[in-house]
Amino acid sequence: MDAAVADARSRGTAPAERTRPSRGRLQSILTASTVALVGASDNSRWSLTAHAALTGYGFPGTLFLVNRRGAPAHGRETSTSCVAIGRPIDLAVCIVSAESLPDALRDAAAAGAKGAIALASGFGESGAAGRQAQADLVALADELDITFFGPNCLGFLNLVDGVSGWASPPPVPDPEPGSIALISQSGGIAIQLGRFSAKHGIRFSHVISTGNEAMVDAFDVARTIVEDERVRCIAMFVEAIGDAQRFDELTARAAELDKPIVMMKVGRSALAAEVIASHTGALAGDDALIDVALRGAGVIRVDSLEELVVTAGLVAGTGRLPAGKLGVVSISGGACDVVVDAADTFGTPLAAFSEQTQARLRETGSAYGAAHNPLDVTGAAVGGPQLMTDAVEAVAADPDVGIVAIVDVLPDGDLQRKPSARLTALGEAISRVDKPCVVIHQVTQDLTDDASRSTEAIGVDHRICGIDMAVKAIGGAMRWSEWRPRPIDAPTARIAIEPRPLSEAEALELLSAHDIPIVPRRLATNADEAAAAAVELGYPVVVKVVSPEILHKSDIGGVALDLGSEADVRTAFARVTSAASAVAGARVDGVLVAPMRSGGVELIAGVVRDPVWGLALAVGLGGVWVNVLDDSSLRRLPVDEAVVHEMLGELRGRSLLEGARGSKPADLARLAQVIANLGRLALALGPRLESIEINPLRVDGAEIEALDGAVTWS
């Protein structure tokens, strides 16, 4: 079982089981104007907090409380059911047990509700019975035409519209909205991210927990919310991506709208342990494919909770960055060292200051020592803030700089409550320059709301605490800013082919018919024919048994290499055919005779079907490279030649293709074309194709030849 599917199933939901809500339906739930809190009770902590979220966060609609026994709750009258309210409701926030949920849904639907929040756990995440209960609940909801979030979720807080269906303490301390939509499969994580963000001046338009995602998943929600013009960025905490189509729709629309998506996808290590069974698939764990899918869609993938919201906060604030690298102005030399190491670790490119910038820095006295990046203004700036502001303006003017980071001291709630005079001067300088400037506090620390507002008020728009955090977030923002969607057409024509096992000869024929050069070879059905073929092709030759039933010929002794004479060929014919005949059920159609190749570089190029992501192409160098080193590059299909070029460039052994160690430089243009052709062929072979592989693909300068091929079907 694929790991992503396994993940989804851990919450009891497989993608295909879901009924997909329309965007209109989700939008109307998120902006419900009549809400019933079902299970309202002063004895329930959940009810208390859900009520507080609804009443304390500016809900402009009408709220009703439902208590089965009609007991008053939270100082208000209650109804005994949604129906008993006597007027239609939009949304039922259900603080009821797993057992009571079906009745609660029936009652809500009867009162006209199209939406519900299902807080209760004890469903898909808790074994077979729970999975069945969850499936039953979905079937019931379908029948009732009601859409529920969860179960095992905390619901949503729509801060821009003041609507909440949040069944827990509010994850943010006040109702003031921001422009980032936070969507988390885990409710607990959403709370922690909310608390963290409150201490870093990061505000949300929405906070949404999707839980078991029985009917509504994080991608459905994101796809709805991305349309809201008040939302500038989507931050997602994702345990499982169960459906590539929803992912693709979301990311494509976000790209159109120029809205960044920042995502923490957990399960790297568990996924890494899972490998696709076929040989080519073994090139890459699933997480590698997720990584590739996210990168390919322009998603900023992050590795930690803090980084998720800090990066979202930065990129929601800056929008797309101007072209260029990072320029750094620092009050501390030690911090410069830390910045350089962090930039190297996180792949955040540092600008090289122009001669002109350097001269300007020296002129103004900002460059005490060397006028290089990062610039150490030194403690001299403590007495002369002008040194910092001059430096910021000079660095921002450098053509190689796209964003400026200023390492200085940010106020906090404790040791330094107000912005310093130097920070105020910096704010003014920042207002004068036309590139985004981020002020970085050297270590992580909380900013109070006060500190956050007061620095913003003086023009310090972007603030990050912690050098590592800042350098990493800036790198993410840069990568997103440079990324542009590059649609590649998939072949529309299908190849009519019966999905039956192909022999090596048939597989090679198929490749050859689609502009993939293959090694010359002859089919021989007896030793005489084999000997004649060897003469025709030239010694030395290889002889391989032909049998559609035998995929791994070498394993059963079905291959003979480097045969230099007629006698050798005859012996080999007898040997490989009898080895194959010994395999139960194997039909032997003869042998293939082909020239023995040596020298050059051997690659493996293969396409496999991933249960979530569909067809994926893997390219790697053969031999130790793939077997010992796992050195491969991966992409979802379709790909074109430019993408294959990129893939080849990612290989650690790429220099072997460029002529290192005495190898001939490969004809990379043709190589990319051949591999792209394999991708096109795979797509054209239709939905029953499971894998198609060339192994090895021999490259010796301009000579490019598939020496063996295999195709499997589901």
Add this chain to the structure above:
Amino acid sequence: MDAAVADARSRGTAPAERTRPSRGRLQSILTASTVALVGASDNSRWSLTAHAALTGYGFPGTLFLVNRRGAPAHGRETSTSCVAIGRPIDLAVCIVSAESLPDALRDAAAAGAKGAIALASGFGESGAAGRQAQADLVALADELDITFFGPNCLGFLNLVDGVSGWASPPPVPDPEPGSIALISQSGGIAIQLGRFSAKHGIRFSHVISTGNEAMVDAFDVARTIVEDERVRCIAMFVEAIGDAQRFDELTARAAELDKPIVMMKVGRSALAAEVIASHTGALAGDDALIDVALRGAGVIRVDSLEELVVTAGLVAGTGRLPAGKLGVVSISGGACDVVVDAADTFGTPLAAFSEQTQARLRETGSAYGAAHNPLDVTGAAVGGPQLMTDAVEAVAADPDVGIVAIVDVLPDGDLQRKPSARLTALGEAISRVDKPCVVIHQVTQDLTDDASRSTEAIGVDHRICGIDMAVKAIGGAMRWSEWRPRPIDAPTARIAIEPRPLSEAEALELLSAHDIPIVPRRLATNADEAAAAAVELGYPVVVKVVSPEILHKSDIGGVALDLGSEADVRTAFARVTSAASAVAGARVDGVLVAPMRSGGVELIAGVVRDPVWGLALAVGLGGVWVNVLDDSSLRRLPVDEAVVHEMLGELRGRSLLEGARGSKPADLARLAQVIANLGRLALALGPRLESIEINPLRVDGAEIEALDGAVTWS
């Protein structure tokens, strides 16, 4: 120039230039009882803050203020010089300009001071004139028998004794001491680390900034302070390690005293760009050697500022951990995912719960779902804290667990001021178990002093905010806890050999004489002898020119491979000798004839002398492994067979030695012995040895042979 030396020189000090202070001298400076603040003035921000540090942090001795004009300062009378004070002083804290420093030192020494703090910058860090001024200052201090910290430093805060020579705002908000000595070459970083630590309940015994280290370096200071029984851990921010001897003395003593050293060594990337020039040296950048040196000495190397003090805080608190892995109990399932990924990323091993533990977790109801590690107790613990405490006790009792991490909510200064009832119950459970327990807040956040003290009061001794930070710090503590010094004897006998260039034949002879098997070969001075040697050794053979002046024979066409006949050998003899004769100044002594080897695995084993760390051994696989992949392992000498085994195990291509891809499994015991012999030989060759290398060292099962060797001298 070696990068570490370059680093040291960036502050103007090369190791050899330093005059080393005695431990007694440093100890008396750090515990000075009479201190003069030189340059005291109400107009100086530095003077104000230095005065505040001295008076506000419990200085039990006597403080005098010195103002050249005798003007009152900080509400007190001043003297016009140290001598004018009229009684001996121990330490002069010099808040004076670079120009005035020599006079200030003279005056302080005349008043009996043995120590001084030199705040002023404008010395070694600022060009040639500054470097000269710094050298002059050292010479003067030597003459005066006074030892100064800096220049370009902020001095020290000895919190355990209440003595401060800190010329800046105090880096910690109050004088209460802890048990961690923080030593930073950068003063700015020390301040930021102090501020950060204050918000995380981490307290210091000392905070010391060493600046340009003209006379006193971080290792001198650490070596002194490590003796203090009130110090349980040393945390160091290091820009340069200029002297391996001081490093070695410190780390050896720390190991004896069982005190951990946590170090952030910056300059990874700059160092990575610098490579040792010789071929074997190119296997590894200097930072790799620093990494190896730190690891070999049991130092916990960290990558970020926050991690430096958080790790120090943890390990100072726990001391050496019991054997075992990490067991995790979490209130949140999402957090479990994050923990697993972090454990994988940072190499922190997770325990596998025993059957018994699993049964106990199920019995108590703590394991809602699977009873595996990390254990998700789920939100059910919100209503039933017992579920968490039972789980903590069960996990702590598991024999595979050495330390328990509990993911829950820590109070902070803002949203939740007091420990929750659940945390209080956890504190009680922690007090009942006999393994260290760390409570982890999911995201980074400040703890107020209140929060820190109140959680400590309820038994929560160890608290870390941020899952990544916690998992990484715990991993560091585990590695230190498992590490034991393992002294290896270096050979004491010296080999009497003239340090002149050796021919390949001579180099091989030298190897052979020290139990390193070499390929059979014959020296031939004419074509007849070469042909006879070929017959004797068996075809095919290789022929290489013998000339001590030519190190890289292949480059000049001095090598002929795979010669299969007498005619080939004769032609080759003529070709290689004439090629060598064409090299100006090269003496040709004939050719070596050796059997042509094929198959097996080729290694490179070489020893080079690093200017800081001395002799280092590098081992790698040959061919693409070293040239394309930089796949090598590195150690300082001496090494023994066990260390070489470890090194071979670190190679990415190690499976080739174990029989992967059809290779014969190598005789690893003999291989380790041969490589260890190379290390012993290198040490015995004395201080003029620059490098000794075997390339290739051919390994084919039990056959191990040096095919070529080279030796260079300084």
